[in-house]
Amino acid sequence: MNKKTLKEEKYEHITHPFPPLYDADSKILILGSLPSVKSREQMFFYGHPQNRFWKVISAVLQEETPTTIEEKRKMLLAHHVALWDTIYSCDIIGSSDSSIKNVVPTDLRTRNISRKHWE
Numbered sequence: 001m002n003k004k005t006l007k008e009e010k011y012e013h014i015t016h017p018f019p020p021l022y023d024a025d026s027k028i029l030i031l032g033s034l035p036s037v038k039s040r041e042q043m044f045f046y047g048h049p050q051n052r053f054w055k056v057i058s059a060v061l062q063e064e065t066p067t068t069i070e071e072k073r074k075m076l077l078a079h080h081v082a083l084w085d086t087i088y089s090c091d092i093i094g095s096s097d098s099s100i101k102n103v104v105p106t107d108l109r110t111r112n113i114s115r116k117h118w119e
Contacts, residue, residue: 015089018043021073022082034087036095044069045083
């Protein structure tokens with residue numbers, strides 16, 4: 001099998017495709033960079049099965065590891081945890097954070113996320 005190197009692959013311009021996860025009771029904000037290819041396909045955070053996020057956050061919260069998006073959403077909101085990403089749009093190769101360029105940062109004010117939620 002002939003694998004391409006990052007230099008051989010093409011950049012794609014990505015605009016963050018789904019909204020943040022939060023509610024009026026959110027107290028903790030966990031920020032990522034930009035959704036991976038798998039997360040963009042699922043339209044939810046940390047979607048790749050090899051990503052350790054859900055195992056780690058479940059252990060921290062002393063909960064069973066959720067498997068569905070709805071279970072993930074419910075677990076985080078029940079513990080007042082919000083998720084969002086710092087990059088609104090960029091050029092990227094696949095899911096490689098090291099390839100990111102031409103970044104437009106997320107402006108939390110434009111998403112109607114009140115500062116009071118994080119104080």
